[in-house]
Each structure stands twice: as C-alpha cells, then as structure tokens.
Amino acid sequence: MEKNQQVDPLAPTGGQYPRSDQESLSNNTEQEKRQKRLKWAAYIAAFTVFQVIVILVFVLVIMKVHTPKFRIGTPRLASQAAVSAQSDSFFNATLVTPFRLKNSNFGPYKYDSTTVLFKYDGTVVGQVDVPKGKANFKSTKKFDLTVTVDTNSLTNTSRTRLGDDLLAGNVTLTSSANLNGKVELMLIFKKKKSTSMDCTMAIVGQTVQSVNCE
Numbered sequence: 001m002e003k004n005q006q007v008d009p010l011a012p013t014g015g016q017y018p019r020s021d022q023e024s025l026s027n028n029t030e031q032e033k034r035q036k037r038l039k040w041a042a043y044i045a046a047f048t049v050f051q052v053i054v055i056l057v058f059v060l061v062i063m064k065v066h067t068p069k070f071r072i073g074t075p076r077l078a079s080q081a082a083v084s085a086q087s088d089s090f091f092n093a094t095l096v097t098p099f100r101l102k103n104s105n106f107g108p109y110k111y112d113s114t115t116v117l118f119k120y121d122g123t124v125v126g127q128v129d130v131p132k133g134k135a136n137f138k139s140t141k142k143f144d145l146t147v148t149v150d151t152n153s154l155t156n157t158s159r160t161r162l163g164d165d166l167l168a169g170n171v172t173l174t175s176s177a178n179l180n181g182k183v184e185l186m187l188i189f190k191k192k193k194s195t196s197m198d199c200t201m202a203i204v205g206q207t208v209q210s211v212n213c214e
Contacts, residue, residue: 065191066104068135070179071213072116072199073098077206078146089163090154091120091171095147095208097128101179103135109193110134111181116197118147119174121158125151130177149173171203 081093099116103109111132118126126149135141151162165171177197182190199213 063106063185063189065183065185065193067193068104068109068111068179068181068183068195069100069102070177070195070197071100071102072175072197072201072211073100074211075147075201075208077208080206081149081203083166085163085166087159087163089159089166090151091149091162091166091203092151093149093203095126095149096144097147097175098142098144099130101135101141103137103139103141103183105137105183105185107137107183107185107189108134109181109183111179114177114179116145116147116175116177118149119176120151120154120171121161123154123158125149125153125173130179169204173201173203175199175201 075095075097078094078096081091083091095118101109101111111134113132114130116128116130117124118128126147128145128147130145133141151159154162162171175197176199178194179196180192180194183193184190197213199211201211202209
C-alpha cells in the first residue's frame with residue numbers, strides 16, 4: 001500500500017495571485033477622488049449662485065434709477081400781506097418758501113437751474129429761480145427761497161374771484177416747476193432724470209395753512 005503523499009496547494013493559473021487588498025485600496029482612493037470632485041463642483045455651483053444673486057441685487061437695487069421728488073414745504077409770510085377785497089382786489093405778499101429735493105438713488109443727482117411759478121386762478125403772480133446744484137445720494141436737499149406774490153396782473157374776472165376769496169378768508173395759490181438733471185452711479189454711469197412739482201397752498205388770513213403736492 002502506497003504511503004500517503006503530501007499534496008501541494010495548486011498555484012493560481014497564469015502565475016497570478018489574489019490582490020484583493022490592493023484593489024480595495026485602489027477603489028477607496030478612486031472613491032475619495034470622486035467625492036472631492038463632487039465637493040468642488042458643489043462649491044463652484046454655490047459660488048456661482050451667490051455671484052448671480054449679488055449681480056441681481058446690484059442691478060435691481062443699486063443700479064435702479066428713481067425719479068427724485070421736488071416739493072415745497074409750508075411757506076411763511078415774511079411780513080404782513082397787503083390785501084384788498086374791494087372792486088380792485090389785490091393780494092401782495094412776500095413768502096419765505098422751503099424747498100425739498102429728495103434723492104432716493106445710490107448716487108448724486110445733479111440738476112440744472114429752473115424757475116418755479118406761483119399762480120392764482122391760472123395767472124402767474126410770482127416766480128423764483130432755483131440755481132443749479134446737487135442732491136447727494138440717499139438724502140434730501142433743503143433750501144429756502146423768497147417769493148414775491150403780486151396780483152396786479154390778474155384779469156378783471158380773476159380779481160372778482162380774488163375779492164370773493166379774500167372775503168371768505170381763504171386764498172389758494174399753486175406752484176409748479178420742471179427740474180432736469182442726471183443721476184450719477186458708480187462715478188461712471190449717468191442717467192437723465194426729470195422731476196416736476198405741482199403743489200397747492202391755502203392762505204388763510206396771514207398764514208399758510210396747508211400745502212398739498214402731487
């Protein structure tokens with residue numbers, strides 16, 4: 001009976017040996033690289049979205065040009081008004097008038113000179129020149145000007161109406177003007193903007209009681 005022979009383990013075909021550890025390490029490395037690429041892609045996408053939001057805010061808010069508002073406040077009489085409610089009615093007065101120019105833009109508003117007209121019953125009874133100037137960004141420029149109101153140029157019909165108003169103790173004047181200028185943004189961009197004034201004031205006795213502007 002033959003003695004038991006020791007059997008050697010079979011060698012892998014082609015002389016190759018298992019490389020499971022190396023393959024696992026290689027797979028882990030590739031997976032880490034893939035995750036890093038995904039992270040970088042996510043960072044780039046988030047940064048791109050952030051940039052788009054910043055640009056939209058800049059365009060829609062910072063670069064948007066608003067029309068400035070040109071208004072008058074409540075004038076006061078510099079001295080007692082000269083009035084007469086007789087057949088030859090008249091109302092002459094000197095008004096110290098506060099003007100307000102509100103600029104809501106993110107840049108200064110440079111405007112040209114203009115003339116503000118004061119009217120009674122559609123007839124000009126006073127005017128004042130506004131010199132050219134500048135309203136700083138996001139601010140309201142305030143200045144006072146003196147206006148002389150003289151009703152001597154009224155027609156007979158308007159004089160009759162003025163007499164009735166004086167007897168009632170309430171004289172209504174209107175003020176109007178157009179102001180042209182440019183809004184300057186980022187010291188580079190300039191946008192033309194015009195604004196208008198259309199206000200009504202009620203003078204009761206020797207006091208301006210109310211001012212309404214559109």
